Amino acid sequence: MALHSARHGFSPIHGILIGNRQSSSPPSLRVTDAIPVCHEVPTRPVVNMALRLVDIYLSSDNDDRKEDNVILGWYTANKNGGDMPNVSALRIVNSMSEQCSEEEGEEALILVLVSPEREEGPLCTVFEKGNNGKTFTQKVDASRIEESKDDSQQVRDLIVRGIKEMSNFSTDYGEKNGLAIYDYVDHMSDYDGQSKQLDMRNWIENKDVADFVAGAEAR
Amino acid sequence: MGPEEDLPTLLSRNDCLGILRYIRVHLLHEPNLVVTHGQALLGFANDGSKTKPSQSLDDATRLAALEQLCIASLDIGNISLADGCLGTINTSVSEQSSRYRKLLGMRLEATGQFEDAAKIYDDLLADNPSNGHAAKRKYCILAAQNGKEEEAMKALNDYLTNYPGDIATWDQMAETCLSMSDFTGAAYCYEEIVLGCPLNSTVHMKLGEVYSTVGDYKLARKHLSQAVLLDENNLRAWFGLLDASQSYLEEVQLSNAKNKRDVDEHDLAVAKEVILLGGDKVMGHYQGTKFGKLVEQLLLESSQVI
Numbered sequence: 010m011a012l013h014s015a016r017h018g019f020s021p022i023h024g025i026l027i028g029n030r031q032s033s034s035p036p037s038l039r040v041t042d043a044i045p046v047c048h049e050v051p052t053r054p055v056v057n058m059a060l061r062l063v064d065i066y067l068s069s070d071n072d073d074r075k076e077d078n079v080i081l082g083w084y085t086a087n088k089n090g091g092d093m094p095n096v097s098a099l100r101i102v103n104s105m106s107e108q109c110s111e112e113e114g115e116e117a118l119i120l121v122l123v124s125p126e127r128e129e130g131p132l133c134t135v136f137e138k139g140n141n142g143k144t145f146t147q148k149v150d151a152s153r154i155e156e157s158k159d160d161s162q163q164v165r166d167l168i169v170r171g172i173k174e175m176s177n178f179s180t181d182y183g184e185k186n187g188l189a190i191y192d193y194v195d196h197m198s199d200y201d202g203q204s205k206q207l208d209m210r211n212w213i214e215n216k217d218v219a220d221f222v223a224g225a226e227a228r
Numbered sequence: 229m230g231p232e233e234d235l236p237t238l239l240s241r242n243d244c245l246g247i248l249r250y251i252r253v254h255l256l257h258e259p260n261l262v263v264t265h266g267q268a269l270l271g272f273a274n275d276g277s278k279t280k281p282s283q284s285l286d287d288a289t290r291l292a293a294l295e296q297l298c299i300a301s302l303d304i305g306n307i308s309l310a311d312g313c314l315g316t317i318n319t320s321v322s323e324q325s326s327r328y329r330k331l332l333g334m335r336l337e338a339t340g341q342f343e344d345a346a347k348i349y350d351d352l353l354a355d356n357p358s359n360g361h362a363a364k365r366k367y368c369i370l371a372a373q374n375g376k377e378e379e380a381m382k383a384l385n386d387y388l389t390n391y392p393g394d395i396a397t398w399d400q401m402a403e404t405c406l407s408m409s410d411f412t413g414a415a416y417c418y419e420e421i422v423l424g425c426p427l428n429s430t431v432h433m434k435l436g437e438v439y440s441t442v443g444d445y446k447l448a449r450k451h452l453s454q455a456v457l458l459d460e461n462n463l464r465a466w467f468g469l470l471d472a473s474q475s476y477l478e479e480v481q482l483s484n485a486k487n488k489r490d491v492d493e494h495d496l497a498v499a500k501e502v503i504l505l506g507g508d509k510v511m512g513h514y515q516g517t518k519f520g521k522l523v524e525q526l527l528l529e530s531s532q533v534i
Contacts, residue, residue, distance in 0.1 A: 021407070050406035052437035053475075054468035058526075065525045088407070091374045096409050197463040200513075208517050 010043045011125040011132060011168045012190050012218060014086040016175060017048035021095055024192065025063050026082040026121060038081050038119060044213055045192030050097050059193045060105070066213050080105075082119035084133075093146065094122045094136060102145050106138060120145040125168065132164065167225050174221065190218050244269035244282055248293055259303035266297030267309070276312025291320060298331055302338040310335055326352055330361055342369045363387045364397070377408050395424045402434070411442045422451075429459035437468050445476035446495070449502065456509075463513065470506045470530055473499040477533045500534045507531060 013022050024047075028040040046059045060080065067078050083105065085098035102120045109116045120136040135154060139147040174188035191210040200206060235256075238246040244265040251258050267273070270293055271281030285293065298313035314331060321328050329348055336345035346369055352362035367387060370380035384401045391397065402417035418435035425431050436451035449472050455465035476499050480491050507527040514523040 050403070052406075052434075053441040054437050054471040055464075057471050057475075058467045061526055061529070062519075062522055065522050069521065069525075087374075089372065089374045095407070097407070100409060194464070197467070200461045200463050202461045202513070204513055204515070204517050207514060207519060211518060 010045075010084050010086070010121070010123040012171045012175065012188075013043075013045040013048070013192060014123055014125050015168070015172045016190050019088070020048045021050065021088045021097065022048050022086045022123075022192070023051050023098060023101070024084050025059065025080055026084050026119065027063065027067060027078050028081045029078055030081075030116075036117075038117060040081055040119075040121075041078060043084055045190065045195075045215070046212075047192055047194040049194065051101060055194065056101055056104075062193075063213065082121065084121040084123055086123040086125065090124065090126050092122075092124075092134070094120055098122075099144055099146070106145075118145075119149070131161065132168075167222065170225060171218075171221060188217055188221055190215055245285070245289070245293070248296055252292070252296055259300040262296055262300035263304060263306065263309070266293060266300065269293060270297060270313075270316075272297070272309060272312050274306065274309060276308040276310070276315075278312070278316075287320065291317065295327065295331065299334065302334055305338070307335070307338060310338070326355070326359065326362075330365065333362075333365055337365070337369060337372065342373065345369055358390070360387070360391060360394075363390070367400075371404070377404060380404055381408075392420075393424065395421055398424075406438075411438050414438050415442065427458060429455045429462050429465065432458065433462060433465040433468060436465065436472070440468060440472045440475065443475075443479075445472045445479070445499075448472040449476070449499070453502075460509070461513075463510065466506050466510050469502055470510070470527075473502040473506070474530050474533050477503075481533070503530055503534060 010022075010024065013024060022045065024043050024045040026040050027042045027044065028038060031037045031039055044059075044063055047055055063080060067080070070078065083098055083102045085094055087095050098120060102118060106118050109118060117137065122134045122136065124132060124134065131151070135149040136145045137147055137149050138145055171188060175190065191212040193212050196207065196210040196212040233246065233250075235247070235250055238250055239261075242265075247265045248262060248269065250256075251262055268282050269285075270290070271279045273279050294313050294317050298310050298317070301307070301310035301313060314328075314335060317328060317331070323329075329352060333345045333348040333352075336342075336348070346366060349362040349365050349369075352359050353366075356362075363383075364387065367380055367383040370376045370383055381401070381404050384397060384404060388394065388397055388401065398417050398420045402414045402421070405411070405413035405417060415435060415438045418431060418438060421431050422428075422435060432451045433455040436448045436453075436455060439445075439451065440448035449469060452465050452469040452472060455462050456469065459465070477496070480496060484491070507530065510523060511520075511527060514520050
């Protein structure tokens with residue numbers, strides 16, 4: 010999420026959170042991945058198609074998994090920082106929540122605000138639907154959040170290394186020189202009619218980023 | 229630099245002057261490239277201190293490169309380098325130069341000194357009310373701050389009153405409207421841009437997406453269709469067209485169930501045909517790719533509404 014934000018530092022970013030619902034007591038959500046969607050204010054067709062494609066991907070991918078991954082919510086980073094999510098992200102996650110209620114009964118969703126500009130404190134703030142059931146402006150208390158990485162400095166160092174790797178990369182240069190991260194909009198932008206470009210810009214798996222994180226964690 | 233050389237060629241030859249010219253002429257936004265090659269060309273270290281330049285330049289070329297490097301440095305947050313460029317520019321131009329003062333204003337903006345920057349731009353506008361650069365920077369000051377979207381829109385409105393043909397500013401206004409979820413306002417802006425760029429597939433695509441977002445699926449289909457007519461490889465427009473047509477058909481089915489509206493049968497038939505045609509076109513691109521099965525399933529779901 011931080012690399013997606015760094016790649017498009019002058020724009021808001023949006024993406025989908027996936028993971029699984031644990032039937033613990035109380036029930037909990039476990040976020041396992043983030044899929045980048047766009048680096049602009051999202052419109053309805055972009056959000057609809059991205060959600061549908063990810064949903065289909067998860068249905069086919071879950072056959073090999075022990076735990077089913079589902080869409081758990083939305084993430085965003087604001088263009089100009091700030092402590093509350095932007096209006097677009099609130100609108101989208103509210104709409105997702107309404108659709109969830111209609112189709113599957115009430116299922117909890119979350120909205121994560123990524124703040125990579127923060128020098129200390131948590132990089133992510135989690136929001137849930139307020140007690141009035143209206144909008145996702147209620148912060149989830151830190152005591153209810155368990156992070157897989159205890160060392161936030163280690164996460165920050167990883168992000169800085171990732172940004173350095175990314176800074177050599179640009180599709181304008183005709184050749185990939187560094188770490189690439191693609192969102193759904195990147196996947197379709199400047200499509201030259203050559204199908205291999207679609208495979209190269211794999212916005213759902215972003216294998217380069219996954220390998221980079223796995224490699225950095227192994228050290 | 230030859231007239232046909234592209235950026236990758238210039239980069240492979242490390243032609244610093246050519247790279248800076250190419251980026252300037254093609255209006256690319258590549259601050260990291262400009263800083264790397266500008267420093268080498270003009271002889272600057274990262275902290276703004278002087279080193280040996282890679283070649284000697286005439287005054288006009290050197291000043292243009294210094295201005296470009298200064299702006300790129302501010303873009304990436306290297307204030308020391310920007311100060312080094314400003315100091316060097318100041319040895320050749322008067323402090324009263326409007327271009328120099330604009331750079332000073334941008335330097336103040338970069339460090340958050342918005343009031344001081346605004347004062348410089350106000351002085352520039354007092355000297356020359358038709359100074360479009362200063363008017364735009366006044367908008368940028370507001371756009372850089374949280375919670376000032378309405379003031380930013382007002383500043384853009386004031387600018388567009390004087391410069392109604394400035395397509396780039398209409399685009400900026402559209403983005404500002406979108407950030408406030410004012411999709412009707414964004415549609416108005418994109419309509420103005422379409423008047424100026426009627427053969428631009430991307431603009432029609434954006435306008436179509438905005439209309440789709442507000443629920444006007446007929447206008448959405450009109451502009452998304454135009455987008456794919458202008459560029460048949462505009463995948464985003466194809467997907468948008470599929471989504472708009474499907475949404476329209478679902479809306480009709482819902483209103484039919486409630487006996488709420490008379491339906492244009494021709495419109496219905498067109499929407500169904502668009503889903504079939506669009507599906508074929510999209511699948512043609514994704515066949516054999518890793519996304520092939522996903523897209524196939526998506527199109528199957530879309531066709532079920534027919």
